Amino acid sequence: MLEDLLAAGAAVGIAGLAYLIAGARVVKQYERGVVFRLGRVIGDIRKPGFTLVIPAVDKLRKVNLQIVTMPVPAQEGITRDNVTVRVDAVVYFKVVDPEAAIVNVEDYRFAVSQMAQTSLRSIIGKSELDDLLSDREKLNQGLELMIDSPAVGWGVQIDRVEIKDVSLPDTMKRSMARQAEADRERRARIINADAELQASKKLAEAAQQMEDTPSALQLRLLQTVVAVAAEKNSTLVLPFPVELLRFLEKAQQPAPATLPPSKSPQNSPPHPERATP
Numbered sequence: 001m002l003e004d005l006l007a008a009g010a011a012v013g014i015a016g017l018a019y020l021i022a023g024a025r026v027v028k029q030y031e032r033g034v035v036f037r038l039g040r041v042i043g044d045i046r047k048p049g050f051t052l053v054i055p056a057v058d059k060l061r062k063v064n065l066q067i068v069t070m071p072v073p074a075q076e077g078i079t080r081d082n083v084t085v086r087v088d089a090v091v092y093f094k095v096v097d098p099e100a101a102i103v104n105v106e107d108y109r110f111a112v113s114q115m116a117q118t119s120l121r122s123i124i125g126k127s128e129l130d131d132l133l134s135d136r137e138k139l140n141q142g143l144e145l146m147i148d149s150p151a152v153g154w155g156v157q158i159d160r161v162e163i164k165d166v167s168l169p170d171t172m173k174r175s176m177a178r179q180a181e182a183d184r185e186r187r188a189r190i191i192n193a194d195a196e197l198q199a200s201k202k203l204a205e206a207a208q209q210m211e212d213t214p215s216a217l218q219l220r221l222l223q224t225v226v227a228v229a230a231e232k233n234s235t236l237v238l239p240f241p242v243e244l245l246r247f248l249e250k251a252q253q254p255a256p257a258t259l260p261p262s263k264s265p266q267n268s269p270p271h272p273e274r275a276t277p
Helices: 002-023 100-101 108-126 128-132 136-154 169-211 212-228 242-252
Strands: 024-027 029-035 051-052 058-064 068-078 084-095 158-168
Touching: 002 024, 002 068, 024 029, 024 108, 029 100, 068 108, 068 158, 084 108, 084 136, 100 136, 108 136, 108 158, 128 136, 128 158, 136 158, 169 212
Parallel strands: none
Antiparallel strands: 024 051, 029 058, 068 084, 084 158
16 A cells, blocks of 8 residues: 555656656746747746746747847949949847737848848938948938837837948949049149249248348358259359349440431521522
């Protein structure tokens, strides 16, 4: 009799242990568990750690709460200024409501991916090429808002959206390169002209100073001779004052000839009167 009781107790213990093992679940720190009992969500969300469910009755679905990095495939479109481009992006999102992520949408990852692709194509059509190249922060915010609006009902929160690369046709790249080169050449010419203007002003001031002080011109000529002689060459260039050339030119010009005084009509002899026939 005692042996039968011991055997029955052992059998119950083994059955209980098997039941416990079959219903034991472990939820990791970055996960949350949603329990379905006969197809319906019951109880609260299971937190990280050890938890039990009823075997063959309950089903535990685990949801990852980590931030998901999802690349958006490159989308080709035409911008508002009629330029064909290919743009790819990356979406960072996480699940904030595990129950909604399981119940409200079949596959929240696939849903976010499709919404990101359609939103990216829409952003391309609404933007100009200059905005895609230089004002990406504003486009990122608009793209994040477009994806986040429907994702709220899926229990998903969009953390950040970034446009990674904008691919342009080769013809457009060459046109932009020519435009940049022309702009740099224009700026170089403006800087050159500005330098020439400043140099001319300084030279005019120096000429005025030398005109007021003639000895300064002689000193400048001597400095030029010293600078040329320091080159260790056999040719000496001696500057010649331009004023001296003008002086010699004036000296070589002939003096204007003086005309004899003209006789007045009163001093001229009277014409003989013609005899009347």
